[in-house]
Amino acid sequence: MIEPSTMPSNSYSLEEVMDNSYDSIFVTDAVGNILMANPTAERLLNLTITQMVGRNIRELVEQGHWDKSIALEAIEKRTTVTGMIKTRDGINLMCTSRPLFDTQGNITMVISNSRDRDTLVKLAQTLDKERELVQRYKEEVQYLREQGVKDRHLVAESTAMKNLLLEANWVGPTESSVLLYGESGTGKEILAKYIYSISRRAKEAFITVNCSAIPENLIEAELFGYEKGSFTGADAKGKPGLFELADRGTIFLDEIGEMPLVLQAKLLRVLENGEVRRLGGIHSRKVDFRLICATNRDLKKMVEHKTFREDLFYRINVVPLQLAPLRDRPEDIMAISDVLLKELNKKYGYDKVFSTETLKGFLNYSWPGNVRELRNLIERLAITTRGRVIDYQVEEMPYPPDNRAAGSHQEENGTLRIQVKAKAPLKKVMSQVEQEYIKNTLQDCQGCVSEAARILGIDRSAIYRKVQVVQLRDQD
Template sequence: MTADVLQQFDGELLIKILNTLKDPIWINDKNGNVLWVNQAAAETFSIGELIGNNVFEMEKQGVFSPSISRLVIEQKRFISTAQITQDHGRLLVSGDYIPDENGDIQYIVTHARQLSQAINQSSELEKVESILQLYKQQIRELILQKNQQDEDFYVGNSKAAQSISVWSQKIADIDTTILLTGETGVGKTAFAYRIHQLSSRNHKPFIHLDCGAIPESLIESELFGYKKGAFTGANVNGKLGLIAAADQGTLFLDEIGEFPLHLQSKLLQFLQNKTYRMIGDNQVQQADVRIIAATNVNLMERVKEGTFRKDLFYRLNILPMKIPPLRERKEDIIPLLNFYLSKFNQKYSRRQTLTKNLMDTLYNYSWEGNIRELENLMERLVITSTGPKIVLEDLPSDFPLQQSQQMLLQNIEDMSLPIYLEQIEKSILIKTYNETNSTWKTAKKLGVSQSYIIRRLKKFNLRISEKKLVEE
């Protein structure tokens, strides 16, 4: 083809040519945002406007699995594999990237074909099916390997971390409801996703609904969906609920303790029978969905208060799992610090290390915000520290432990030595008790008697409130 002919292929003509193809074509940017699709893609993935969506989010929503663009971004090479769509269709999808002037990914182009067409053309149905199974197994293994690198609560050698890992493998393919409990920030969402990936449902959607983040008036429509014209202001085409979107997959109901009381019977019915009704519809729908619920509150207390149904609690509590707070698995703090240091060094192209003094300080910190607090602090330190080593002075001024140490050092000139030593003893006593939640354990850890601890609490005007030491 001569240069003169090539010049005739302007943007408008090229779009017309691509739209004549019966196979879906996608063009995404390096972050997975959809820039353009041809007409075949728009018809294959009937979810409304595709342009402007993000393939990572669509993969999480179960529109397709896996995302070929994600695989291209992660592996930076040509990818060709099988893909399963939300309506259970099978595609043979290939993707590659267009580099920028530095050789980095600028755009990603993917091409799909119905797997049945590829089978008919090759006349090798048995071979292609076996290849499909191999692809699915390889993709599952890759996902599990990636999750093991990303899921922080598996980092470390504590009995708690090992127990969580073993338990997740045992219950993954026991296809019943799971209830995860634990404080905010311990990793309940990551644990739920881990179970999903280990289960036979791993190639189907994993849908996350935070019951505490959605207004009570919207939860029913979000979860169960509604029919066309169900209520004033409803979408003219109706709306598919998250239960339907999670069909054959997993629905993670986070903060289940905040689920509205008047809808709990409807949720209970679904858990028992796998049936439900959309808003404005008399027809009973069915969905094969595994429910994993999570809460950081005591549901039995909610039952006693009358804000949570007892029968729903027992239906959710078939396989309960408590994820311990970080202060109860202190052996994992140093591995977690190293894990996140490596993660954020890689993300921000840094080579920082932690000094021993800082490591010791963070090891002895109570971490009330658990793994989430540790992760956020490490990212902040990697970003804000300037030297090759992150030192104690790099801790933010609002960091509780650093703040208390600074106050003691600043006030030393205004104190006598006995008073200064008492302040240090008081600080150690508070920190140790808040880690152990027991005067006996505090005494054992500090090498003194329990009666000594009780006397010091009285001397320093400290009292126990909600398992924490506070000043009277």
């Protein structure tokens, strides 16, 4: 308690404090005589201060001004008591009465605070709604986090993927922004999740945003959030943006090349200032997240054409990683196919296997949809194949290869002859000759890659890159 001599000169008097209290306050002596009351007590009890001060609470209760007195209970029990009282006007009040004692242990006065129960109920409901909202946000973050760590494995049998994973392992534990380049379906999101899983933020949220999938008129609200009533159709409670949900975690902006220029400027400000402001809001919120972006477009050309901000490009292109298309890494086709089929077998209780011709067809196919197309095809084949063996012909592919487009070959007395189709581009013809010659050498070596590499004078990995081969036998 502050002594009068220590109170500042401009401090309020006790009367001013009581007069401006939101709660009803009245003070009684040790036998229940009312000593003082404030204007809120007048309003809630529907009695003037003159009608209350100097009178005993028992008298007012007997006259029916309220049904009982919590202050009298506090006097009788000599302890703080909280309870409900009802006024003559039907107002339910939550009242707390606390007795004060002198040095001999005698009650000197009782201070009673009351508040309209309906107000308290509304406050409790508001708090419950806030708790529900917080819980919902926590559940959203947990869901997004679980999505972030699900299916995060990467298959890397090819030299290209092994080198890529080596780079990812170096950058993963850092805080640097990463920009993933690659055709659609090459696994940019899976690589982003892998980088997140080995980062220092792996226990926090992983938020994925597909910039091309969210309508342009909604993406700003999704990223930055909005306050209640900020626009027609907005959630009445408002909503945090994905940048807020990613706080202390990682946000993955997929297809960032599709982000509108206006939002690119706002994203740049977030990255530079570490603050976001909701739509319709006046206050900024601090956010701390790690940024990973991905694109299948040439952002440098977009910068030249003024369709992507140059300053944002340099801000996100700190560590660029390139994912090779599936057609350029045939070793991964076999490995990924094996992993995907095992997952489906486990999921559905199957025991399916690929036929040799099916695997040969996989290797001879160009996979324009990359890993996504391979995943979808294998799932369809596993589900629709009646027997145990999945036998799928390359001719059934939506884009079957045509190895006769540039030329064809015949073998005669051990000599490889190429029949070139008229007006074929020279580069395509030379590539076809090279592939056919490598294939022929491999056949002569009975599929031994090391022996074929020795004869051809090239590295073993070059054979894998230049020609798609089924079940090569490596006899080192």
